[in-house]
Amino acid sequence: MRLRVGLRAHFALLAAVVLLASLSLVLLVLQRQGAAHRDVQALSLESIHDFSSKRMLSQGEAAATQLADSLVNPLYYFDLDAIGSALLNVLRQPDVDYVLVYDNEGRVIHDGSQDISTYGQSMSDPFAYEVLSITDVHVQSNDALMDVSAPIRIGDQRLGGVRIGYSLAAMKADERQVGGFMSGRLGEIGRSQLLWIGLLLAGMVALLVAIGFVLQRALVSPVRQLADAAREIEAGNFEANVPTTRRNDEVGDLMRAFSHMRDSIVRHDRDIRRMAYTDALTGLSNRLAFRELLDQRVAEGNGSARQLALLFADIDDFKRVNDTIGHDAGDEVLMQFSSRIREVIDLHRGGGAELARFGGDEFVILLKGGDGEDIRERAERLADALVRELGRPIPVHGRQVFLGISIGIALFPDDATDVTVLMKNGDIAMYQAKVAGKNCYRFYSRVMDQAVERRVRMEQDLRGAWERGELSLAYQPVYRLESGKLVGAEALLRWRHPEHGPVSPSLFIDVAEQSGLIEVIGPQVLRAACMDARGWQRDFPSARELFVSVNVSARQLRTGDLAAQVETVLRETGLAAQHLHVELTETAVIGDEARVSSLLARLRNAGVKVWLDDFGTGFSGLSHLRRVPVDGVKIDRSFVADVLRDPDDLALTTAIIAMAHSLGIHVVAEGVEKEGQYAILRERGCDLAQGFWLGHPMTNQEFARLLA
The missing domain is CATH 3.30.70.270 (Reverse transcriptase/Diguanylate cyclase domain)
Known part of the structure; x- marks a missing residue:
């Protein structure tokens, strides 16, 4: 059996020999002790100074960046109160000497004081020149002060900047205090343990000299090889060469364990990189x-x-x-x-x-x-x-x-x-x-940037437009073709912008749909239309059977509970359910017919009429009538426009009317703008019609005069 001699036995034997020779080096160690204390003190003070400076610099950059971000909206809307509140919070922080918000010309907008005594004054201090042209966080300093500045931007537009001044006096006082304390403590330690430290240092030096050769071969060389391999692995080179050995001692065990650890790290790194850089669902890069x-x-x-x-x-x-x-x-x-x-x-x-x-x-x-x-x-x-x-x-x-x-x-x-x-x-x-x-x-294309900016601005202006009275309803009359009698009206949303005037519905309704604002505006339109219709019935005996039709967007069908909204509005306005027609486009039904059919069935059971708008322009218009419960369809104006000169459009229109009537569904023609169109639609059996020839969209007051 092979005898195993461990490192502990080697070190014990060598230590006993080396300790006998270490006494001769005590004087040398004592001589070096004072120099070591001075070096320690100098390096410690330098480290403390570096740490304090970096901490204050990091604190200043973070505070300036955060303050600049928080001041974007207040500065954009020139809200001095909000700016002052934000600056006051920063001024309360330790070591903050001043806080300034300035415009692009270097004039002070706010200095954190209640009366803003420096408002409008140009910054003239030594640091002011550089801060006017900065594009990112900028730091300047002298012996007494550190100035941190940051630009304030909204998108690519620079609104101004902010400056925070930190006093260095407290930091320097702390460094002097720490230096004095360290000097005193080192002196006390040196005086109290001078003899014992000298003996220990002498023994350690002697021991290292005596066993240096043994350590180099038995320990230092293998450890150095392992350290080199560890640095390679840390740098990402997992194929680094790990030394192998047949030694039957602790160093041999360490080297073999290190090799196993390297293999395990390679496996784990491969797994981690796969998880970190791969989408778990599709297996694609993330x-x-x-x-x-x-x-x-x-x-x-x-x-x-x-x-x-x-x-x-x-x-x-x-x-x-x-x-x-x-x-x-x-x-x-x-x-x-x-x-x-x-x-x-x-x-x-x-x-x-x-x-x-x-x-x-x-x-x-x-x-x-x-x-x-x-x-x-x-x-x-x-x-x-x-x-x-x-x-x-x-x-x-x-x-x-x-x-x-x-x-x-x-x-x-x-x-x-x-x-x-x-x-x-x-x-x-x-x-x-x-x-x-x-x-x-x-x-x-660069034009897209302008389009996106206009769309974002339109979305911002559209928010709250109903409450400000900018949005209103217009009503286009609907007539029965056979008798020429007025039977109802379609509610149409209109927007008069305070600066740009009337905005096309095709523009702002699409913005409302994409941004989700339609979920707020839609119920408001429904309520207003029902209230107006109830007013017609109350004020004019001839209007007691008039209906009002309201368009419902695809987003309103997908989110919320449209049936509950309709029931609530009818109950609160007092309008009978049969006098409300809900219009939805064919594309709003595609892909979700099961849910939409259930929703529309609930509306129809309550008495509300359901109309399919823009019929014939979708992907499979005729097939929806077999699966979606509706009371009527509205022939799209693109077919009506050419019924007098295009035989194909006339044939399609005639087919739609015949097919709808065979299913017991009413038909409304949109965009009737000529007498000939009206006559041919009546001849083909179309039930209802609307268009400029019959009546332009009009305000509620104009529609009331029409009824009178």
């Missing part, structure tokens, strides 16, 4: 991995002729799948979409394309252009193929789901020279594809 890749590609492209195309894709109406079929179905849709996208990329020789799921229902594709290859044409071909392929129905849980995809395309370096702007522009282009009707693609 946002983090794609961002790192995009940073790398852009860095490689700078200074070269290589171009990149970023395709920012978003599934249309994906939320409807989660809301109606469930999140399991939504996950299945995402997996099918990712597979189809990859198939399309492969079919279009997209071997160099990078695909990632950005989160939710968003996917991104990065195309790298080759020498002499037009990256714009390549991106356009791929986007066109994706729109066609992803527009096909997806089978989910035994159902056919129609979704589609909207794609925004941004090019590097044509549209952006850095990653952040490139991604922002791709997102803007995708949003424009949504606005353009979805299931399409759009290239980014």
Whole structure:
């Protein structure tokens, strides 16, 4: 049996020998003790100074950045009270000497005081010159003061800046106090333990000299090799060479254990990287991995002729799948979409394309252009193929789901020279594809920035427009064709902007739909229309059987409880249910017919009439009448406009009327603008009609005069 001699026995034997020789070095250690104390004190004071300075610098930069962010809205709206409140909170912090908010010309807007004694004055201190041109957090200092400044921005517009001054007096006093304390303590320690420290140092030095050769071979060399391997592993080189040994002692055990640990770290790193950089649902790269890749590609492209195309894709109406079929179905849709996208990329020789799921229902594709290859044409071909392929129905849980995809395309370096702007522009282009009707693609252009800005401004102005009296209802009369009798009116929403005047409904209603404001405006329109209709019936005997029709958006059908809202409004206004007609478009029904049918059945059971608006313009108009309970359809104005000169439109219109009557459904014709159109629709048996020839949309007061 092989005898194992451990390191402890080696060290014990060598220590006994070395301790005998260590006495001769005591005097040398004593001599060096004083110098060591001085070095320790100097290094400690230097470290304390560095730590204090860095802490105050970090605190100042964080405070300036946070304060600048919090002052964007107050400064934009010039709310001095809110600015003063924010500055007062900062002035209460320790060591803060002053806080200033200034405009782009360097004039003081607020100094945190109640009377703002320096308001409007130009900053003239030594630090003022540099802060006027800063684009990020900026620090200046002298022996007594540290000045931290930060710009205040809203988007790309600079509104001004903020400055925070920190006094350094307290920090320097603390450093002097700590230095004095350390000097005294070191002196006490040196005096009280001088002899014992000297003996220990002498013994340690002698021991190290005596066993140095043994340690070098038995311990230092192996440990150094392990340390080198550890640094390689820390740097990410998991293939680093770990020394092997047959030694049967503690060092041998350590080296073998280190080798096993390296193998375990490699496995764990592989698993962690897979989880950190891979989307768990689709198996694609995730946002983090794609961002790192995009940073790398852009860095490689700078200074070269290589171009990149970023395709920012978003599934249309994906939320409807989660809301109606469930999140399991939504996950299945995402997996099918990712597979189809990859198939399309492969079919279009997209071997160099990078695909990632950005989160939710968003996917991104990065195309790298080759020498002499037009990256714009390549991106356009791929986007066109994706729109066609992803527009096909997806089978989910035994159902056919129609979704589609909207794609925004941004090019590097044509549209952006850095990653952040490139991604922002791709997102803007995708949003424009949504606005353009979805299931399409759009290239980014600088005009889009202006369009997005106008749309955002319109959304902001639209908020609260009803309460401010800017939104109102107009009523277009509806007549019975056979008798020419007035039977009702359609409520139409109008917006008179205080600066821009009348705004087209096609613009602001789409903004309200996309932003969700329609969920607030819709119930307000319903209530106002029912109140006006109840007023007609009360004031005019001839209007007791008039109905009012109100349009309902697809978003109102998907969110909230429309039936409960209608029942509440009818109960509060006193309007009979049969005098209210609810109009919804054919596209609002597609893809969610089961839920919509249940909702409409509840409305009809209560007595409310349901009309299908813009009939014939959807994907499969006639088929919906068999599955969705409605009382009538409104022939879209595009058919009515050409019934006098286009035989096809006349045939379609006649067919719609005949088909609807065979199902017991009434028909309303929209856009009747000529006497001939009125006559031919009456001849073909159309029930009701509305249009400019019969009556323009009018205010409630004008409609009341019409009734009178």
